[in-house]
Amino acid sequence: xxxxxxxxxxxxxxxxxxxxxxxxKWKANIFLLATFGPVRFNSLLRQLxxxxxxxxxxxxxxxxxxxxxxxxxxxxxxxxxxYHLTEKGRSVIDVLQNLENIKIQHLADAGRIA
Amino acid sequence: xxxxxxxxxxxxxxxxxxxxxxxxKWKANIFLLATFGPVRFNSLLRQLxxxxxxxxxxxxxxxxxxxxxxxxxxxxxxxxxxYHLTEKGRSVIDVLQNLENIKIQHLADAGRIA
DNA sequence: ACAATAAGTCAAAAAAAGATGACTACTCCT
DNA sequence: AGGAGTAGTCATCTTTTTTTGACTTATTGT
Numbered sequence: 001x002x003x004x005x006x007x008x009x010x011x012x013x014x015x016x017x018x019x020x021x022x023x024x025k026w027k028a029n030i031f032l033l034a035t036f037g038p039v040r041f042n043s044l045l046r047q048l049x050x051x052x053x054x055x056x057x058x059x060x061x062x063x064x065x066x067x068x069x070x071x072x073x074x075x076x077x078x079x080x081x082x083y084h085l086t087e088k089g090r091s092v093i094d095v096l097q098n099l100e101n102i103k104i105q106h107l108a109d110a111g112r113i114a
Numbered sequence: 115x116x117x118x119x120x121x122x123x124x125x126x127x128x129x130x131x132x133x134x135x136x137x138x139k140w141k142a143n144i145f146l147l148a149t150f151g152p153v154r155f156n157s158l159l160r161q162l163x164x165x166x167x168x169x170x171x172x173x174x175x176x177x178x179x180x181x182x183x184x185x186x187x188x189x190x191x192x193x194x195x196x197y198h199l200t201e202k203g204r205s206v207i208d209v210l211q212n213l214e215n216i217k218i219q220h221l222a223d224a225g226r227i228a
Numbered sequence: 229a230c231a232a233t234a235a236g237t238c239a240a241a242a243a244a245a246g247a248t249g250a251c252t253a254c255t256c257c258t
Numbered sequence: 259a260g261g262a263g264t265a266g267t268c269a270t271c272t273t274t275t276t277t278t279g280a281c282t283t284a285t286t287g288t
Contacts, residue, residue: 167265
């Protein structure tokens with residue numbers, strides 16, 4: 001028997017909790033940019049023109065607490081802070097990619113039928 | 115080269131769109147209950163005591179439009195409507211299960227370190 | 229000393245999502 | 259004809275999320 005997706009006959013399945021890893025308007029974008037290398041606060045702000053400090057700050061903090069990103073203080077010339085993807089973060093991105101693939105796959109299927 | 119998770123150097127990655135398949139407070143629960151067989155509107159309301167008609171109605175409609183559920187009118191004695199999981203719906207549930215597994219896996223890792 | 233950049237915080241306003249309760253339409257049973 | 263069950267819709271209110279803009283702290287460059 002496979003791992004149960006949730007405990008049955010009962011409200012509030014574990015998946016709801018897992019989804020918090022991806023919740024909010026900016027996490028997917030932060031993941032995206034982080035796949036190209038460590039990201040920084042002000043740099044994110046510039047790369048996501050319609051995002052705001054507050055929301056990014058909260059998203060980064062949540063992702064750090066969920067161990068998806070690691071916050072690293074780089075003691076160097078200008079002294080800055082980098083957020084690095086963790087292994088767990090990479091796994092979550094894979095999940096995101098799978099979701100994306102399902103969408104694409106089933107678009108193709110629909111096309112074949114029509 | 116692997117399928118790019120998003121188009122780079124640019125805001126609003128495709129993943130954000132895919133996440134809409136899972137967005138909202140009740141979809142994960144609907145998925146859950148649907149794995150045990152077709153679900154019905156009033157039955158869901160009873161099984162999810164803190165959910166409300168409006169939200170369930172919207173969630174079901176979105177899931178139907180995304181082809182995750184199929185709405186079937188059962189012409190029989192009491193005449194009712196069933197929502198059946200589609201293949202695509204099952205794939206999305208697998209993704210949810212993967213996310214859940216990542217969480218569990220990394221909880222275990224953290225435990226091993228501590 | 230002054231201006232600039234990095235990395236934020238905070239309170240308040242606006243927008244989006246969710247909840248409530250009343251109401252509709254159809255069928256079945258008596 | 260009246261009552262109950264199924265499957266909803268609709269307008270409104272409340273709660274949660276996001277945005278805005280002003281302010282903070284520390285370091286570097288001139």
